[in-house]
Amino acid sequence: MPARFTLHGIFLSGPVYKVALMLSLAGEPFDYVHVALREGAHKAPAHLAVNRFGQVPALVDNSNGNSLAQSASILEYLADKLGRFGGATLMERIRAREWMFWEFDRLAGPIYRSRAAALGFRQFDPAVLAQYRTEGEAALATLQSMLAGRDWLVGEAVTIADIDLYGVIHYAREGGFDIDALPELAAWEKRFKALPGFAEPEALLPKESRTA
Numbered sequence: 001m002p003a004r005f006t007l008h009g010i011f012l013s014g015p016v017y018k019v020a021l022m023l024s025l026a027g028e029p030f031d032y033v034h035v036a037l038r039e040g041a042h043k044a045p046a047h048l049a050v051n052r053f054g055q056v057p058a059l060v061d062n063s064n065g066n067s068l069a070q071s072a073s074i075l076e077y078l079a080d081k082l083g084r085f086g087g088a089t090l091m092e093r094i095r096a097r098e099w100m101f102w103e104f105d106r107l108a109g110p111i112y113r114s115r116a117a118a119l120g121f122r123q124f125d126p127a128v129l130a131q132y133r134t135e136g137e138a139a140l141a142t143l144q145s146m147l148a149g150r151d152w153l154v155g156e157a158v159t160i161a162d163i164d165l166y167g168v169i170h171y172a173r174e175g176g177f178d179i180d181a182l183p184e185l186a187a188w189e190k191r192f193k194a195l196p197g198f199a200e201p202e203a204l205l206p207k208e209s210r211t212a
């Protein structure tokens, strides 16, 4: 019998990690389908049937057949279905959503692209790379100031906003960003890593498909 959720992804992907992390923090085992991006499997009909954008992650809810795309939206779906990390009130849910839009607008691009360049996955003109560094540092400085005096991004408890942003921050060091120079952010990262169910990408995302 399949697990309730099947995650389609690739082990190197931050957006895929976010979804696996949410499932792990919620104590929800999941089946995993490795999508061979290098071979173009994400553009093949079988994958387009679960993610019409031809990207990873995709999540299938085997209890009702829903297939879901876009990591932040998947986190919202899981928060709703599992009753975890969604925020205690309407305004907390909205604040969490604001953070997730901000993450995509300001944080993910510069951090993920700087990391991809550092690992040799992508090449950028040096001026473009310098621009990503400036933008990434500005976004990290925003986070540093917004976290002053708070444990979590929204309300008093961890929410999908923290999970979503952690799925980017985790890769910042690989991109050459100095998180330890930002004490509020580094302390938040430490709190996040101490949560029950937290695991590193290597522990959550295998290099091959597997069942729960």
Ligand SMILES: N[C@@H](CCC(=O)N[C@@H](CS)C(=O)NCC(=O)O)C(=O)O
Binding pocket: 012, 013, 014, 015, 016, 037, 042, 054, 055, 056, 057, 069, 070, 071, 072
């Ligand atoms: N906004 C999307 C981004 C997903 C994304 O960029 N996934 C990458 C892997 S990290 C991908 O599938 N790249 C292949 C492509 O876009 O064709 C999300 O958060 O799910």
